[in-house]
Amino acid sequence: MNGATNVQKPASWLQAIWAARYRTPARFVALIALLLPWSTTGLTFALIPWLIAFAFLDLRAFPRSLLRPVCLLPIALVALAALGTLWSDAPWPERIHALAPAAKLLVIPLLIYQFERWPYGNWVFSAFLASCALLMLYSFVVALDPGLSLKLYLSRGPYKVESGIAVRNYIDQSQEFALCAIAVLYPAVMLFRQGRVRIAALFALLAVGFLANMMFVVVSRTALVTLPLLLMAFALLHLRRRTALIVAGAMVLAAVLLWTVSPHLRATIAKFRGDYEMSMQDKKVSGMGSRLEYWRKSLGFVADAPLIGHGTGSIRGLFASVAVDAHVDPLRGEIVSNPHNQTLSVAVQWGAVGVLILYALWFSHLLMFRGDGLACWIGLLVVVQNMLSSLLNTHLFDFTSGWIYVLGVGVAGGMALGEKRGGSAATTDGLEGPRLRQTPGGTPK
Secondary structure: OHHHHHHHHHHHHHHHHHHHHHHHHHHHHHHHHHHOOOOHHHHHHHHHHHHHHHOOOOOOOHHHHOOOHHHHHHHHHHHHHHHHOOOOOOOHHHHHHHHHHHHHHHHHHHHHHHHHHOOOHHHHHHHHHHHHHHHHHHHHHHHHOHHHOOHHHHOOOOOOOOOOOOOOOHHHHHHHHHHHHHHOHHHHHHHHHOOOHHHHHHHHHHHHHHHHHHHHOOOOHHHHHHHHHHHHHHHHHHOOHHHHHHHHHHHHHHHHHHHHHOHHHHHHHHHHHHHHHHHHHHOOOOHHHHHHHHHHHHHHHHHHOOOOOOOOOOHHHHHHHHOOOOOOOOOOOOOOOOOOOHHHHHHHHHHHHHHHHHHHHHHHHHHHOOOOOHHHHHHHHHHHHHHHHOOOOOOOOOHHHHHHHHHHHHHHHHHHHHHHOOOOOOOEOOEOOOOOOEOOOOOEO
């Protein structure tokens, strides 16, 4: 009897070590998601141990998995950006610097491969939600006492924090809060239908907290534009027709009520028209007015090199070549390296070829999330939010929004593909991944 026990103990230790081999990379990805709302440096350092842990996975099927469009298109866009450095007229440091924002897309195929085979994606979702919830509570505190903002200690130069920005900037914060507010509606509705009212109410309370922060503390105009569209997508996909109509009516009433009681919301919306008038009439730099000028100039740059663009890192030099004296006309004298539109940013640098790859990438990722389940909902939400917000920004290439896209598509995409092929350890294009089976006690075997 003792001999049998001694034989089983080494076997159990080996099983634990083998299971940990696949849990460890997921823990590092969860750490990346936890740090993303707070720190750019911390996220960068967390990538290193994850890549090391990823190298110890079973990678025999990895080369063939890269041939699928959902993996191949991110690689193609980065490869085009690398090739674009060859025909750019920008100084080489600017070319290399412009290549870095696209390079993060190379992480997507790695995440898809990992989470398609090993079922720990919910750790990543939970870490990001918990981190954003903490940031939301901290933002309320900063709104009451701006002196408590970490931005005062982490930023370079003077910075005003009266608006409740805890770290970084209001655009990133609004993107994160809007994503979380809509994402948690799915588990709230599903749990309520299952009769688990208390847990459903907790998710609903989180959604209310995120929305309240955006309506009464700080919100970006990009989030104001995209938020109603994301709510409509949720209502159409996950609610019955009658319920969706009721929700639509409630949204209209809520918008009217918020307009009445929130001076911050009225001021944010009024800024659209104020910016336009400031730029068009007074020729002054403003948010929306400057964007219109960037887009006008960018369309001219695209017309000059429509097929393959002007090359990687060329945007700033092009704006400098057409700038007028900033003292005479501040609006037309601006020199920027970001046209604040994802399509134009790609078109100026890599022409129609780049735009074709960009839209193929977005739509291939959208198609990956056809179906039901939390992973499909989160992935669809991440892609749609990125596509909509990229009308007013370059959110695929920006740091925080870009990494949200990379993590959301990579983790949720891997989970969705795994579920569609019969579980988290599914076969992909005939490629078998190691299967982790759950014992009654929940321990992977």
